[in-house]
Amino acid sequence: RIIRADRLNGLELSEIVRISEKAAYLRKQGKDVVALSTGEPDFPTPDFVIDAAMVAARSGATRYTPTAGTIELRSAVAAEHGRQPGEVVISSGAKQVLSNAIFATVNPGDEVVIPAPFWTSYADMVRIAGGVPVIVKCGVEQGFKLRPEQLQSTLTERSKWLLLNSPSNPTGAIYSAKEFSGLAEVLRGHPAIGVISDEIYAHLSYKQFTSFLAAAPDLADRTLIVSGVSKAWAMTGWRIGWGVGPTNLIKAIIDVQGQSTSGTCSISQAAALAALEGDRTLLTKRCDIYCKRRDHVVAKLNAIPGITCTVPDGAFYVFPTCPFDDGEFCAQLLEDVGVAVVPGRAFGMPGHFRLSFAYSDANLDAGISRMARFFEGYQ
Ligand code: PLP
Secondary structure, three states, rough: OOOOHHHHOOOOOOOOHHHHHHHHHHOOOOOOOEOOOOOOOOOOOOOHHHHHHHHHHHHHOOOOOOOOOOHHHHHHHHHHHHHHHHHHHEEHHHHHHHHHHHHHOOOOOEEEEEEEOOOOOOHHHHHHOEEEEEEEOHHHOOOOOOOOOHHHHHHHOOOOEEEOOOOOOOOOOOOOOHHHHHHHHHHHHHOOOOOEEEEOOOOEEEOOOOOHHHHHHHHHHHHHEEEEEOOOOOHHHHHHHEEOHHHHHHHHHHHHHHOOOOOOOOHHHHHHHHHHOOOHHHHHHHHHHHHHHHHHHHHHHHHOOOOOOOOOOOOOOEEOOOOOHHHHHHHHHHHHHOOEOEEHHHHHOOOEEEEEEOOOHHHHHHHHHHHHHHHHHHH
């Protein structure tokens, strides 16, 4: 009998996955389920990207690529971020960039500061690496964003990373240049701490987006920018993400990657290259559609007595307040009226739930109307 390693203690299946599985199970039982739980665009991958992948597969791009990614894609990503190809690594999604980076740098006992609410995987990645996630509560009253004084009082000698995410999953909050500058000022007094800035939703912004490095270029030698094609280009299944950072950090990530996946899919890399080099009008059009859905969803949720929903600035999630036990409420909502949303506790912030608006208007309307009726009976 194989026994799980101690380092997996406390690790559980992500609540998002659990809810999606439950929704799929209920659907199989014949129940009419409206899932508003997944962070995945409902749009298809653009045709020109699929065409590029077909051409690549037919013309021999079917072999191992360099571990760090093809030079063509690394160069395109470097150009996108105003950097050199040697400062770029391509991995199997932004998620693998994050886990590689943490695995490559976090020693047992090292602390990683994570403002809550946070994307569910961050804390568990740190735990698997033997590190300690230090969760800092950043509630709705502060726009779900970390304040400089909070950062200052959280840093210790063991602090290794500050993990930022803008636009945020689950809140859609975007840090302004001024807000990033305030955090950078604190970091300047702590030269040993680095910043991982997860900017996977950068192209899904409904107000001015600022990269952390645009606000603090002097911190480039200790900052890793994480991004990719999954969300904006609707390419979640292709598994392409990238990290941009100082060469010594990129080298460490490549070393880890070399002993795990040997690099990511050759055909997907060709597709991602086409995405980056292609016309972006489709992205703008889709962003406009998300923005309209956002306004519609926020208005509908705020019309439910007891729910307060702030307007997200980016990504495709809303994170309204939930006046009940959020875990029980979400479980009951799914069970009774077949609507799947994710409780705030999965993101380190109970008292909320996350609803994804990467769904059709019809699904959003049906889901929120059912929720409104359910809410009335629940009180
Ligand atoms: N970072 C955040 C904040 C996300 O929400 C997600 C996906 O949900 C990822 C990273 C992972 O992206 P990818 O699918 O490229 O691995």
